[in-house]
Amino acid sequence: MPWSPIIKAKPCSMPSDSPSDTEPWTILKTLHWTVDFFKRHHLDTARIDAELLLAKALKCQRIDLYIRHDQPLDGNELSIFKGLIRRRAAHEPIAYITGIKEFWSLPFEVTPDVLIPRPDTECLVETAVSVLTDRGFGDSARTLELGVGSGAITVALAHEYRNGRFFALDRSWAAICLAKKNAGRNLGDHRIHFFAGDWMDALSADRALFDMIISNPPYIPTADIATLSEDIRRFEPVAALDGGPDGLDAIRRILETAHLHLRPGGALLLEMGSDQRAAIEKYIDRLGHYSSVAFYKDYGGHDRVVLARK
Structure with missing residues (x-):
């Protein structure tokens, strides 16, 4: 019709x-x-x-x-x-009502336990694919996601790199269970290793294991939560949105320890707020753990992804 x-x-x-x-x-x-x-x-x-x-x-x-x-x-x-x-x-989000949200052309089950995957986060996945290809890691890469949520990021990467080794953690057991379900739905195997943890606390500090660490952490300033659309502020998990007074609490915490778990030349990729570039760049320079920094824009032309190499 x-x-x-x-x-x-x-x-x-x-x-x-x-x-x-x-x-x-x-x-x-x-x-x-x-x-x-x-x-x-x-x-x-x-x-x-x-x-x-x-x-x-x-x-x-x-x-x-x-x-x-x-x-x-x-x-x-x-x-x-x-x-x-x-x-x-x-104003309950459509994705929570239908239970499904498409990301990277794959269907993901979503619940109020996790953020709804957004198109801008596909820019994070695109950057990760580019980095893995340029570095020659390809299917041999070992990748860790911090805060797996629905599993959209890691499942998308595992869909692209069938022989890669993928690890993903979250402090929410409900999120881990949902991510496992989405991995099974879209990959049909068990190539992603899931475990519970609060950022890097669950990792041994004496072993640099990963070629890439990737995350879409909370980065919205606390005071800005009340200004978000009703769909977001009333229904999506605040803990996955609230990045503290300046929005950088989680980002700083990751930057402070990620280098301990990256192999030499390994890449840290983080989604970020569009107005946080200067503050993040300054903090990375102060830490001295990373040799180079690059920023990538989203589909709207705003800074959205930061790449820092060990």
């Missing part, structure tokens, strides 16, 4: 904030009403949100909504859908 009919159709006029149970609701009519409902609740992605949630309620693909546009919803389907749209109207 082409997209034009949904544009030309007349919007549904509803007397309340929920679809009526007294008349049949086709897929197309339900989509129209939901888009209008979401717009009235100030959701910027009303159309795609409506499609994703209706597809979940009907257990189908988004394209099927237009192929089956004149199919009415039965009472059970409508009831399930009502529950989903109420959750979204309360």
